[in-house]
Amino acid sequence: MASERIRDLLARERAGGEVIVEGWLRTARHAKGRSFLDLVDGSCGSGLQVVAEEDLAGYEQEIRPLRTGAAVRVRGELVDSPGRGQRYEVRAREVEVVGPAGPDYPLQKKRHSFEFLRTIAHLRPRTNTLGAVFRVRNAAAMAIHQWFQERGFLWLHTPIITTSDAEGAGEMFRVTTLDLGEPPRDPEGRVDERADFFGRPAHLTVSGQLEAEIGALSHGRVYAFGPTFRAENSNTARHLAEFWMVEPEMAFLELDGLMDLAESFLRDLMGRLLEECAEDLALFDQRIAPGLLARLEEVASKPFARVAYGEAVEILARSGRRFEHEVALGADLKTEHERHLCEEHFRGPVIVHDYPAAIKAFYMYLNDDGRTVRAMDVLVPGVGEIIGGSQREHRHDVLLDRMRACGLDPETYWWYLELRRFGSVPHAGFGLGFERFVQYLTGMANIRDVIPFPRVPGFAEF
RNA sequence: UCCGGAAUAGCUCAGUCGGUAGAGCAGGCGGCUGUUAACCGCCGGGUCGGGGGUUCGAGUCCCUCUUCCGGAGCCA
Numbered sequence: 001m002a003s004e005r006i007r008d009l010l011a012r013e014r015a016g017g018e019v020i021v022e023g024w025l026r027t028a029r030h031a032k033g034r035s036f037l038d039l040v041d042g043s044c045g046s047g048l049q050v051v052a053e054e055d056l057a058g059y060e061q062e063i064r065p066l067r068t069g070a071a072v073r074v075r076g077e078l079v080d081s082p083g084r085g086q087r088y089e090v091r092a093r094e095v096e097v098v099g100p101a102g103p104d105y106p107l108q109k110k111r112h113s114f115e116f117l118r119t120i121a122h123l124r125p126r127t128n129t130l131g132a133v134f135r136v137r138n139a140a141a142m143a144i145h146q147w148f149q150e151r152g153f154l155w156l157h158t159p160i161i162t163t164s165d166a167e168g169a170g171e172m173f174r175v176t177t178l179d180l181g182e183p184p185r186d187p188e189g190r191v192d193e194r195a196d197f198f199g200r201p202a203h204l205t206v207s208g209q210l211e212a213e214i215g216a217l218s219h220g221r222v223y224a225f226g227p228t229f230r231a232e233n234s235n236t237a238r239h240l241a242e243f244w245m246v247e248p249e250m251a252f253l254e255l256d257g258l259m260d261l262a263e264s265f266l267r268d269l270m271g272r273l274l275e276e277c278a279e280d281l282a283l284f285d286q287r288i289a290p291g292l293l294a295r296l297e298e299v300a301s302k303p304f305a306r307v308a309y310g311e312a313v314e315i316l317a318r319s320g321r322r323f324e325h326e327v328a329l330g331a332d333l334k335t336e337h338e339r340h341l342c343e344e345h346f347r348g349p350v351i352v353h354d355y356p357a358a359i360k361a362f363y364m365y366l367n368d369d370g371r372t373v374r375a376m377d378v379l380v381p382g383v384g385e386i387i388g389g390s391q392r393e394h395r396h397d398v399l400l401d402r403m404r405a406c407g408l409d410p411e412t413y414w415w416y417l418e419l420r421r422f423g424s425v426p427h428a429g430f431g432l433g434f435e436r437f438v439q440y441l442t443g444m445a446n447i448r449d450v451i452p453f454p455r456v457p458g459f460a461e462f
Numbered sequence: 463u464c465c466g467g468a469a470u471a472g473c474u475c476a477g478u479c480g481g482u483a484g485a486g487c488a489g490g491c492g493g494c495u496g497u498u499a500a501c502c503g504c505c506g507g508g509u510c511g512g513g514g515g516u517u518c519g520a521g522u523c524c525c526u527c528u529u530c531c532g533g534a535g536c537c538a
Contacts, residue, residue, distance in 0.1 A: 170537065
């Protein structure tokens with residue numbers, strides 16, 4: 001007889017029948033004559049109450065000493081629970097202790113701090129909150145794939161290791177097989193990088209965008225969805241050294257269409273996940289971020305505000321607010337400015353578009369004014385910038401000029417430039433920080449708690 | 463990296479004016495109970511993050527290092 005998942009058992013129409021469940025004890029309450037075991041198996045937030053009577057084989061020796069953390073397999077009957085607090089319970093016929101847990105089991109029945117849980121990343125997925133986070137994360141990943149697949153986007157597997165020496169998105173991790181103690185030297189005594197594994201310097205990717213553009217110009221609609229790496233010394237609640245990014249790239253698409261794409265993407269996903277993860281999101285609404293459900297529902301149902309960069313600066317200037325960083329036309333919007341726009345002025349998601357060229361990347365499409373580029377950022381309350389994207393510069397000569405102006409070596413990007421010589425078309429794409437998306441969904445304050453094994457400066461345990 | 467805060471029992475925290483430490487939970491023992499992060503009683507448990515200094519005396523004040531948290535910058 002096969003075991004069943006608690007999620008499925010709780011969803012049954014009625015009690016009855018023999019079942020086998022396997023999982024871990026969230027708590028064990030030993031009463032006179034019987035024990036109540038709260039069993040969880042990760043399939044859902046709810047546990048299943050197992051009632052073990054004292055006449056069971058091995059009751060005193062095996063069941064009575066059970067405590068939080070132990071793994072058990074239970075065979076018994078699914079019955080209507082006579083107690084309050086649960087609809088069904090399992091009347092045990094046999095409880096097999098698969099893996100006991102000693103009194104030094106670090107997880108307790110009560111709340112732990114997230115800081116402490118980070119030090120036990122091998123056990124924290126068993127907690128209610130982290131368990132829910134990882135279920136929501138999984139559902140979000142699958143919903144993202146589904147959303148793109150339904151619209152004819154091809155999942156393009158962009159490389160993790162790259163030899164583009166700069167993509168303008170931050171410091172990169174070096175990938176090398178050279179002996180750092182005694183690297184091979186050229187006649188001048190410099191490290192001979194031609195002797196390295198790829199015959200040239202290589203790094204972990206900071207973005208799949210440039211390769212995704214290749215895909216857009218062959219398959220029309222593609223997306224990259226995988227890990228990316230930044231070696232920035234960022235110590236904040238919304239930065240990781242290793243994080244996942246979703247990067248759709250679409251041909252024959254300009255800025256307006258890109259904003260539509262980003263907005264419908266976010267709103268559709270919110271709507272879908274509100275349904276799919278109702279139980280887990282309710283837990284976040286109750287315990288982590290009161291008002292979360294209302295906020296997500298609003299995002300799913302209301303159009304996003306859109307404002308050009310110039311207007312955004314005017315709004316900030318007129319706000320009467322004193323900002324730590326001055327609001328100035330031509331300067332990038334700071335975190336406090338972005339927060340003011342989406343949290344106070346518009347009170348919801350905002351798309352800011354057409355930024356000054358000087359503060360944006362070389363590959364963004366230059367407007368006719370020669371001063372702004374067709375870039376857009378989606379700002380959401382609580383998290384800030386969640387999406388950044390742009391229409392790409394598809395005109396060869398304009399791109400070449402921009403690269404030179406930005407101090408980049410066109411040789412390195414020969415293939416990127418060549419795409420602009422053979423069948424170049426307007427195209428556009430955006431990047432969504434997957435962990436920030438999960439943060440937004442769950443209301444979790446620290447990005448380290450929405451990825452199973454966070455990598456940040458000074459920490460790569462587990 | 464910069465600014466601010468924190469580090470006390472296994473965990474979550476309190477500790478007043480500088481006079482060598484407490485609670486709840488967890489653990490052990492006992493009791494009670496179709497229980498609900500059960501409840502009641504008793505017990506054990508601490509190099510107060512490391513190093514240095516001031517002082518008769520430092521968990522408490524000062525310096526320094528480490529780690530963590532919050533904010534900023536960089537960004538997603």
